[in-house]
Amino acid sequence: MSGDVTTYHQRVAREKRALIVTAATALFLEQGYDRTSLARIAESSGVSRATLFKQFPSKAALFDAIVTESWSSADEADPPPAGDIVEGLGTLGRRYAELLGRPRMTDLFRIVIAELPRFPELAHAQFAHGKMPYFEALRSYLVAEHEQGTVRIDDVDLAATQFLGMISNYVFWPTLLVPGWEVSAERAAEVVDEAVRTTAARYATTGGRPGPAAGGS
The missing domain is CATH 1.10.10.60 (Homeodomain-like)
Structure with a gap:
């Protein structure tokens, strides 16, 4: 009882x-x-x-919670195992696109941008509790792939930034700037697949199996 x-x-x-x-x-x-x-x-x-x-x-603690919950993934799982850069990046890319597609994510960025001049700590909270943990998960995955020999990446931070940028620059940022900008689930999947293909073509070794992303059209 x-x-x-x-x-x-x-x-x-x-x-x-x-x-x-x-x-x-x-x-x-x-x-x-x-x-x-x-x-x-x-x-x-x-x-x-x-x-x-x-x-x-405090209000700051509440904002931190908004950030954390906005970035939390419904299927919060461990990073994919190293060994197949196309499959692994596809998994991480789809999770990222799903996060960016949530209405609350757009709301979060609008709050941060509007209040940035007076409350720069909000941007710090958004970065430290939101984007950075996701970035570090991707970075750790790329390091694991590099150590396994499926990719050769001299600057992992740059590679991770490039990969996430290819997705967010189409799926997310225009929603803040372009009236009526909408991205369907099918289109978001295409964007992720292209980001995976581009990253694999740049960094995969012979054993890294560059090519079409799993689940791509």
């Missing part, structure tokens, strides 16, 4: 946390980070101030 009660309370806490994060994101977009108080967020999310402060003792 106690286990059921604990599970119930955990589920309620998760639900309230999700309500808080959703309300905070909307208010930050509408009113700005500086003009949005935790009390207003509690009111908008329908939770008590005590509940909100228990979960998030």
Whole structure:
């Protein structure tokens, strides 16, 4: 019985946390980070101030949670095993495109860009808690492939940046700048496949099997 009660309370806490994060994101977009108080967020999310402060003792902690949850992957799995650069990059590229395609990701960047002059720490939080962990996962994967001999990469940081940039420059950044820009799931898959082909053609050794990405058209 106690286990059921604990599970119930955990589920309620998760639900309230999700309500808080959703309300905070909307208010930050509408009113700005500086003009949005935790009390207003509690009111908008329908939770008590005590509940909100228990979960998030400060507005900065709440923003960090928004960043972390925006970058978290639904199928958060270990990096693919080294040995097949096309398959591995395809897996990581599809995860990245899926993350960038989430509406909350666009909201997050709009908040950061709007508040950057007054709150540069928001950009730091976005980079440190969001983009950087994903970048490091890709970097570690490329290092593993290099050590196995499937690729030869002298500058892993540059290679990782190039790969992610080929995806984000089509799938994500135009959504912030071009009215009506939309990328279908099929088109996003094509973009990832081309990024994989380009990276494999540049860095794969004979055993790295450069060529069409798995699942490509």
